Amino acid sequence: TGDDLSDIGLLIGVDQYFNFVYGECIQGGIYRLPSNLGDVITGTLPLCDSQSNSIQSNVITALLIGCVEESDNLDDALERLWRLDTIGISPDDTNPIDEVVMKEFEENTKYVDGRYVVRLPWKPEFPSLPSNYGLTIKRLQSTLTKLSKNPLLLECYNSIILQQLERGFIELAPPYIATGSKIHYLAHHGVEKHSITTPLRIVFDCSARAGRG
Numbered sequence: 001t002g003d004d005l006s007d008i009g010l011l012i013g014v015d016q017y018f019n020f021v022y023g024e025c026i027q028g029g030i031y032r033l034p035s036n037l038g039d040v041i042t043g044t045l046p047l048c049d050s051q052s053n054s055i056q057s058n059v060i061t062a063l064l065i066g067c068v069e070e071s072d073n074l075d076d077a078l079e080r081l082w083r084l085d086t087i088g089i090s091p092d093d094t095n096p097i098d099e100v101v102m103k104e105f106e107e108n109t110k111y112v113d114g115r116y117v118v119r120l121p122w123k124p125e126f127p128s129l130p131s132n133y134g135l136t137i138k139r140l141q142s143t144l145t146k147l148s149k150n151p152l153l154l155e156c157y158n159s160i161i162l163q164q165l166e167r168g169f170i171e172l173a174p175p176y177i178a179t180g181s182k183i184h185y186l187a188h189h190g191v192e193k194h195s196i197t198t199p200l201r202i203v204f205d206c207s208a209r210a211g212r213g
Helices: 074-086 096-108 133-147 151-167
Strands: 024-027 030-033 040-049 054-063 110-112 115-117 187-192 200-205
Touching: 133 151, 133 187, 151 187, 151 200
Parallel strands: none
Antiparallel strands: 024 030, 030 040, 040 054, 110 115, 187 200
């Protein structure tokens, strides 16, 4: 920064900082320090390095926004405090929808002819979904137009499709637009590879969405 640091005579590591400030030692290396926003829980926790067998310090700081009663267990209070950092990140164990989906997954997963078969996790009482048939057809037409310019890739694409059809990885879609049923079509396209044996691989776009119009 260009500041003159020549007058500094001693550098104190942050892991030793809490030995010099005035604060209430709650437990071990954990301190409670006052601030304009409330008490701050801060300090160091020892971490053991299994490779070098050395002890290192992990500096932690958290703003105490709740009141800890004298009867509260300190470990429980700190756990509630640090759990706030994971709001929106950690899974909600009490979500009933997750339990239903997991139960359906376990009940409908089957092992058939050397591979697992899993149904799509449809939500119960789901609203009427738009058909993605038109989107899939447009994607197919675009892919065929691109492949028609390179007969070698077109032949390779067709060979892969026939192999996947023979192995049961895919199945033929009906030649009509079905209504009133749970049907979802998978759009696909080719990705070129710099390989002599497999110059092309097919990617299924499972996240493609139909338009709202």
